[in-house]
Structures are given as structure tokens and as C-alpha cells.
Amino acid sequence: MTDVAYAPRATVAQALLELRSISVRFGGVHALKDVSFDLAPGEVVGVIGPNGAGKTTLFDVISGVRPPTDGSISFAGRDVTGAGAVKRSRMGMRRTFQRSQPFGWLSVEDNILVALEAQGRGRFLADLVGLKGRQDAVRREHVAQILDRFGLTATKDVAAGRLPIGTIRMVELARAVIGQPSLLLLDEPTSGLDHTEAEILARAIADVREQDNCTVLLVEHDVPFVMATCDRVVALNLGSVLASGTPTEVRANPAVRDAYFG
Structure with a gap:
């Protein structure tokens, strides 16, 4: 897809979202293991990883759908580890889902x-x-x-x-943005979209970041979309952070190449 130009944001002292040593266990299975990273205000960050890497579980934990087994979450300077999805939404966190959910x-x-x-x-x-x-x-x-x-x-x-799926994605994005969120979580936003629709979505994300000063965290299987759209990429594998950095750094990381790109 065509690259969308994003200017990297300067690092700030106060992160909007802070994850510290997040772990989630289902019996003896570790869905997430000691996951830690921050999001700065105004960043667009992508999470990639193969199936079973823990991406959806991570989003569930961040949005308040599922509590972590261990670790802590801070949002807008407040500890929200025990807060549910409704409270986090009222604080300025919005989420869309891979499966479209319009009325x-x-x-x-x-x-x-x-x-x-x-x-x-x-x-x-x-x-x-x-x-x-x-x-x-x-x-x-x-x-x-x-x-x-x-x-x-x-x-x-x-x-x-x-409506076709591409238009429905825009409806869901508009519905999330009208609430003026400070953090927007996009779960597989390009799922079901063709090349042209994905480019339209990329421009919409740029617009949200620039006009609303909104931080965006997205989980996505479309690696070229992530690399073209995000300031920073977090790669997961088997529930752990394998690498984190700019798209260029993550793409060149040998561990990521072995685990994700084959």
C-alpha cells in the first residue's frame, strides 16, 4: 500500500498509557507474560504477532474487558488496573472490534x-x-x-x-471519535478491507491523530499497513514482547523475522 507520512512525536515525561509486567494466565497457559510498554500522547503504535501471540488478550486487558493476572495499568496518570471497560471509556478510552458491530x-x-x-x-x-x-x-x-x-x-x-464493510469501518471509527477519546484502540481495523479501503482507513487514522490529538493503538495482521501507518511497532510472540521500536527497527530485527516473517 502507499505509505502515509507520519511525523514521529517527541517523547514526553508523562505517558498516556503505561503497562507494567502484564501477565494473563488461563490455567497453566500464559496468554501474556510480563508485557511492558508505554504510549506517549499523539503516537500511533501497532501491535503485530502470529496467531496465538496474545494480541487480542492484550487489547482485552487494556480496554478493561479482562483483568490481568499480574501487573498494573496506568491511563492518563491514574491506576486503572481494577477499573472496568465502562470507567475506562468515560476516562477517554475507546475501542473498535475486529468483528464489526454497528446497529x-x-x-x-x-x-x-x-x-x-x-x-x-x-x-x-x-x-x-x-x-x-x-x-x-x-x-x-x-x-x-x-x-x-x-x-x-x-x-x-x-x-x-x-453498507459494505469498508463503509461500516468508517462508521465505527466515526462513532468512536465523536466521543473525543484520548486513546483509540483499533482491533484488526483492515479486516475485510481491500487495498483502496485500507488506504482510506490509513488517512482517517492520520486525521484522527492530527485533528483530535488522539493516541492510537492498533492490532493488525496486515504488516505493510502497520509499517506504513505507525510511528512505533510492538511485536508479540507467545505472549511476550519480542521487539519494540520504529517500523524499520522491528522489520530488521532477526527474532521478529524468524518468529513472524518466517
Whole structure:
């Protein structure tokens, strides 16, 4: 795919996300073993690794879906090791999933309005039952801006369940971004996308980072996409961090080449 230019961000004293010695055990199986790394504000970081490396488990732990067996997690300067997914979301962490999860019977616009309703910032239920007099003009304008940013204006009245996967990915990204997250977790965002759709997604991620000053952490099997899109790459293998560094450094690492590239 075509490279997307990203300027590396300067290292800052206060990391947005800090993982320290994270381990997850399922009986005698170590899904994650002593995983540690930081994310600086404004970074785009990719996590790669073969099947069974622990990528999904890592995302579950970061987002609060699963507690770690050992270790600690700090987000925005606060220890969130014991916090659930809802609390982390309210603190500014958002996640998309490999399996698309739109409200298929709702329009694109209403899918995005749901995110504002969840924050207590809208009157989505009133809109659904036709109480147009209660619509919030400011809220609608905000949604219109998001629709335009992600190329969704033309499909705003279409039921999400009728859309192709590439457009659904944009809907889910827009739905996450409208909540103004400080950390966006993207789980296999290119899954099901063709080359052109993946390039559109890469530009959207660049836009989110630049316009919203949002840190992005993504798990992805498409290694060329990761290498072109990310400032930094973390390679996992058998639940452990095999390497971490710039795309060039990770690509050249002999251990990564043996474990991942064969």
C-alpha cells in the first residue's frame, strides 16, 4: 500500500498509557507474560504477532474487558488496573472490534448519535420517536461535521446493516471519535478491507491523530499497513514482547523475522 507520512512525536515525561509486567494466565497457559510498554500522547503504535501471540488478550486487558493476572495499568496518570471497560471509556478510552458491530437497523447518522446518547449529551430516544422539537441543533451540527470528516454524509440516512464493510469501518471509527477519546484502540481495523479501503482507513487514522490529538493503538495482521501507518511497532510472540521500536527497527530485527516473517 502507499505509505502515509507520519511525523514521529517527541517523547514526553508523562505517558498516556503505561503497562507494567502484564501477565494473563488461563490455567497453566500464559496468554501474556510480563508485557511492558508505554504510549506517549499523539503516537500511533501497532501491535503485530502470529496467531496465538496474545494480541487480542492484550487489547482485552487494556480496554478493561479482562483483568490481568499480574501487573498494573496506568491511563492518563491514574491506576486503572481494577477499573472496568465502562470507567475506562468515560476516562477517554475507546475501542473498535475486529468483528464489526454497528446497529444494523439504524441509519449511519443514528449510529453516531448513539455515542452521544451514551455520554448523556443527547436526546437520541426522543429523536427516534419523532419528537423533533427536542433535537439539539448543536449536537446535530457536531454529528454532521463528523459525517463529513469520514466521508459518510452521502450515506447518513442509509441503514448501517446495508453498507459494505469498508463503509461500516468508517462508521465505527466515526462513532468512536465523536466521543473525543484520548486513546483509540483499533482491533484488526483492515479486516475485510481491500487495498483502496485500507488506504482510506490509513488517512482517517492520520486525521484522527492530527485533528483530535488522539493516541492510537492498533492490532493488525496486515504488516505493510502497520509499517506504513505507525510511528512505533510492538511485536508479540507467545505472549511476550519480542521487539519494540520504529517500523524499520522491528522489520530488521532477526527474532521478529524468524518468529513472524518466517
